[in-house]
Amino acid sequence: MDTGHRGITIRGNSAQIAFTYQGVRCRETIPIPLTKAAQKELILKRQAILYEISIGTFDYSRHFPYSKKAQVFRKTRPNRYTIGEALKRWLQRNQAKLQKSTLQDYSSIIYHHLIPTFGDLPIAELTASKVKEWLSELNCSNKRKSNILIPLRQMFDELYHDETIDKNPLQRVKNLPNKTREPEPFTQEEIIKILNELTGQAKNLIQFAFYSGLRSSEMIALRWQDIDFENNRIFVRHAYVRGQLKDTKTRSGKREVILQPQSKEALLHQQTFTKQTNKTVFHDPYTNQPWTNDQPIRKKVWIPALKRANVKYRNPYQTRHTFASMLLSRGENPLWVASQMGHEDWSMIIKVYGRWIPQSKRNDL
Numbered sequence: 418m419d420t421g422h423r424g425i426t427i428r429g430n431s432a433q434i435a436f437t438y439q440g441v442r443c444r445e446t447i448p449i450p451l452t453k454a455a456q457k458e459l460i461l462k463r464q465a466i467l468y469e470i471s472i473g474t475f476d477y478s479r480h481f482p483y484s485k486k487a488q489v490f491r492k493t494r495p496n497r498y499t500i501g502e503a504l505k506r507w508l509q510r511n512q513a514k515l516q517k518s519t520l521q522d523y524s525s526i527i528y529h530h531l532i533p534t535f536g537d538l539p540i541a542e543l544t545a546s547k548v549k550e551w552l553s554e555l556n557c558s559n560k561r562k563s564n565i566l567i568p569l570r571q572m573f574d575e576l577y578h579d580e581t582i583d584k585n586p587l588q589r590v591k592n593l594p595n596k597t598r599e600p601e602p603f604t605q606e607e608i609i610k611i612l613n614e615l616t617g618q619a620k621n622l623i624q625f626a627f628y629s630g631l632r633s634s635e636m637i638a639l640r641w642q643d644i645d646f647e648n649n650r651i652f653v654r655h656a657y658v659r660g661q662l663k664d665t666k667t668r669s670g671k672r673e674v675i676l677q678p679q680s681k682e683a684l685l686h687q688q689t690f691t692k693q694t695n696k697t698v699f700h701d702p703y704t705n706q707p708w709t710n711d712q713p714i715r716k717k718v719w720i721p722a723l724k725r726a727n728v729k730y731r732n733p734y735q736t737r738h739t740f741a742s743m744l745l746s747r748g749e750n751p752l753w754v755a756s757q758m759g760h761e762d763w764s765m766i767i768k769v770y771g772r773w774i775p776q777s778k779r780n781d782l
Contacts, residue, residue, distance in 0.1 A: 422460050432456075434463050438470055438477065445481045498581075500543060500569075501536030507572040518658045523568045530565050540573075540582060545589035552593070559593035566590070600738035600769060601731050603627070608739070610726040618702040619718045621687040625699075626733065628679035630740035630758050633711035633733055634658055639698045641691075644684060649676040653759065660709045672759050741766070745773040 424435040432449045435442070449455045462480075469475035476497055478487040504527050512520055534551055535543060548569075552562050570587045577585040603611070608627055612620055626636060634656035643652045651674050655662055664671065676684070684698070691700055697707040701717070708714060711733070719733050737758065744754045751766045751774060760766060767774070 422463075424463055425456075425459055427456070432459050434459070434466070436463065436466055436470070438475065441486075443486055445484055445486075447481075498540050499536060500538050500540055501532045503540055503572055503576065504531055504536075504568060507568065507575065511571075516663055517661050518663065522564075526565050527568055531569055535569075540576060543573075543586050545586045548586065548590045552590075558595075560595045563592040563595075566592070600742065601735055602739035602742040603728070603731070603735065607726075607728045610728055611722050614722045614725040615718070618687065618690050618700055619722070621683040621690075622699050622714070623718065623722065623736075625680050625683040625687075626736040627739055628677045628683070629674060630737050631674070632656065632737065632759075633714055637697070637699055637708035637711060637714070638662060640696045641698055642696070644698070646676075646681070646684075649681060650674065651676060657709050657711070672756060674757055738770075741770050742773040745770055 426433045426435075427449070428446075430448060430450070431446050433444055433446045435444045437443065447459075449459060466475060466480060477484065478497070481487050508520075508523060508527060515523065535547075548566075552566075555562055555565070557565075566587070573582070573585050573587045576582045612624055615623055622636065625631075626633070629636070629651070631639070631653060635653050638655040638657045639651065639653075643654060645651070653672050653674055655664060657663075687698060690705075691698060695707065700707050701713065703717060715733055720730070723730050741754055741758055744757070745751065745766070751770075754770075755766045758766070
């Protein structure tokens with residue numbers, strides 16, 4: 418039913434208001450009782466909307482909070498559009514592009530760190546100083562802080578390039594320098610003590626870790642078809658991260674690793690357990706199922722073995738440091754060691770393991 422007022426149409430127990438906002442023709446339906454007083458309020462509401470649009474104060478979500486268009490137009494109002502809304506929409510837009518493990522990381526960061534801290538703040542009100550102050554209070558490593566900022570940085574970068582905001586405060590927030598964790602490799606005596614506390618599949622896994630230099634995530638993704646016993650080598654192609662099989666961390670991570678005598682021995686012993694019936698090399702000895710996560714290894718195998726051996730605790734990553742320092746100490750070429758470790762270049766080897774490189778080798782670099 419036409420009310421006689423332009424832009425207002427009555428349809429049963431509801432009315433449709435039509436208006437143009439930011440060059441877009443909008444129609445919004447609202448419930449209304451069939452009374453003259455209600456229709457008069459409707460006319461006044463449309464007049465108020467037109468006036469607010471004309472002076473630039475119109476807030477779509479205040480008038481029509483449940484409208485889909487309200488969500489779209491809030492993005493164009495930096496003083497109204499909150500960081501929480503923007504982060505959720507950013508995650509939704511990008512989820513198809515992200516690997517599952519990355520999506521889980523970003524979701525956790527957004528919902529456990531960013532939204533609780535900045536979620537209710539309009540995007541126009543975030544400043545570099547607020548971010549820096551918050552970072553200074555976070556109880557985690559600089560590397561973790563940089564990772565936490567990634568979704569926030571990317572979201573604000575998109576808003577800036579979409580011209581929703583005139584300046585990006587995150588451009589003035591630099592990542593904090595990473596503090597390289599000092600390698601603390603195990604001695605041969607400690608390795609023997611640890612391995613003496615293990616048997617079967619658990620022993621094979623840890624012995625292979627010490628003498629192959631693979632990451633835990635790479636070891637549990639290793640398949641028998643990746644092993645070339647005849648030529649004493651393995652091919653590292655995949656990693657298990659949070660239960661998901663994915664390509665190695667970097668392009669250089671996909672590599673060929675020469676089998677040391679001890680790592681080959683561990684694989685030969687492991688054949689008894691898994692080669693005949695399964696594709697994956699290493700299994701949980703308590704369930705005889707493939708490992709799909711590296712955390713249970715630390716809890717079930719690694720920590721108990723070090724306690725029984727009375728060896729100072731270091732995390733499982735130190736097996737990689739042990740492998741690298743062992744190769745360098747015996748005079749292997751740092752460039753070759755870098756390739757075995759899956760590093761993109763040898764500068765990391767020099768930076769992290771320089772003290773284990775003999776002077777004669779340093780002079781050749």
